[in-house]
Amino acid sequence: MNEQTTQEFDFKDEMIDEKITAQQEAIENEIAREQKLISDLIKLDSLLDEYSLEDTIYRSKIIELSANFSLVRKTRGDGNCFFRAFGFRYFEAIMGKPDEVKRLKDLANKICTDLNQLGYNSFTVDDFKDVFVEELERLADKSDVKLLEEIFNNPGSSDYIVVFLRLIVSAYLQKNADFFLAFIETYQSMKEFCSHEVEPMYKESDHIHIIALTNALNVSVGIIYLDRTDQTEATPHNFPEDSNPNIFILYRPGHYDIIYKN
Amino acid sequence: MSATPQSALLLQKQLKELNKNPVNGFSAGLIDDNDIYKWEVLIIGPPDTLYEGGFFKAHLYFPVDYPLRPPKMKFVSEIWHPNIDKNGDVCISILHEPGDDKYGYEKAEERWLPVHTVETILLSVISMLADPNYESPANVDAAKEWRENQAEFKKRVARCVRKSQESL
Numbered sequence: 281m282n283e284q285t286t287q288e289f290d291f292k293d294e295m296i297d298e299k300i301t302a303q304q305e306a307i308e309n310e311i312a313r314e315q316k317l318i319s320d321l322i323k324l325d326s327l328l329d330e331y332s333l334e335d336t337i338y339r340s341k342i343i344e345l346s347a348n349f350s351l352v353r354k355t356r357g358d359g360n361c362f363f364r365a366f367g368f369r370y371f372e373a374i375m376g377k378p379d380e381v382k383r384l385k386d387l388a389n390k391i392c393t394d395l396n397q398l399g400y401n402s403f404t405v406d407d408f409k410d411v412f413v414e415e416l417e418r419l420a421d422k423s424d425v426k427l428l429e430e431i432f433n434n435p436g437s438s439d440y441i442v443v444f445l446r447l448i449v450s451a452y453l454q455k456n457a458d459f460f461l462a463f464i465e466t467y468q469s470m471k472e473f474c475s476h477e478v479e480p481m482y483k484e485s486d487h488i489h490i491i492a493l494t495n496a497l498n499v500s501v502g503i504i505y506l507d508r509t510d511q512t513e514a515t516p517h518n519f520p521e522d523s524n525p526n527i528f529i530l531y532r533p534g535h536y537d538i539i540y541k542n
Numbered sequence: 543m544s545a546t547p548q549s550a551l552l553l554q555k556q557l558k559e560l561n562k563n564p565v566n567g568f569s570a571g572l573i574d575d576n577d578i579y580k581w582e583v584l585i586i587g588p589p590d591t592l593y594e595g596g597f598f599k600a601h602l603y604f605p606v607d608y609p610l611r612p613p614k615m616k617f618v619s620e621i622w623h624p625n626i627d628k629n630g631d632v633c634i635s636i637l638h639e640p641g642d643d644k645y646g647y648e649k650a651e652e653r654w655l656p657v658h659t660v661e662t663i664l665l666s667v668i669s670m671l672a673d674p675n676y677e678s679p680a681n682v683d684a685a686k687e688w689r690e691n692q693a694e695f696k697k698r699v700a701r702c703v704r705k706s707q708e709s710l
Binding site for chain 1: 547
């Protein structure tokens, strides 16, 4: 290849990069317009509309699920969906219960101390914790779903809560690195894993994140796996395994929504 | 939330902290006292590098949703470096927008995190000065020159160092 064509080639590559970026932005903007961070309550069977009539595996699993579950809240598919779904549902479960709110607040403060000991700068970490606790305390004495929806649909407060939940996972994994190191394959250290797979916004969550978050907060969560595997029922999976959760999250490949038991 | 964005409060806190307890290697202030989102920093060329002895001025532009998104950084002083483009814009992985994964090479590198501060950003930039990343150059000519003509590369950097001293 001579000099001239090399240059042309680079130029083309750059054009393609720009086009891809522009297209990604357009898609992201469209998602942001069409899907609130946390949706209103919708009926579980309205999910049937997302699948064609021929899609019998999904359809029969949804119908099966509706024996025990009736309502759903959809979350925006921005990579933060597990954290946002969990945060919303957990706040919802403890709002109006001052003792539980206080327990979570004390835990949040303790986690900040852990983070400081792990070398995190206190004023950045505290900033996320402060918003987390402030919003939580607005719900300490009252069950106010409207206010909760407002908090989680306002990107300012909602994203700060997501960041703090990510930091909780990071702190827990780093503190318990000896145990969890066996589960991370491509990273040299837990610190490295956390700064690539946990702390960056929009990074999707996996089992390890769910285990860490539920352990760190001592909260039980049931994940309902709805996928194309050849069973008639959606598979429930509790974290921790032997627990009896009242918070449920619906997982479909690549995405988490909130689901409510009857 | 209050009328003052969270990001402004966080930046004010950082500015105060940096003035009280300065960090080795740079100093920081605002370009305009009324705008907390635009910072001017003076970076001291790291010792034992080609940039030693230089005082390089750069600007940081923070978005309102900092620290969810990174600031942009631009050298105002003339500087010759593979990871700083010819307009002075700094191109390192931690300053890329989150979720922006179009460069495969970034996987192994540090990404933008909400816990990054002015201090951690500048420490990364200072380490970039000491240890350029030739594999993803923003200034292709500088990278090429470093590879093919180190003497000329050194001369150019030395000229920038001298200029930066004169303009102090």
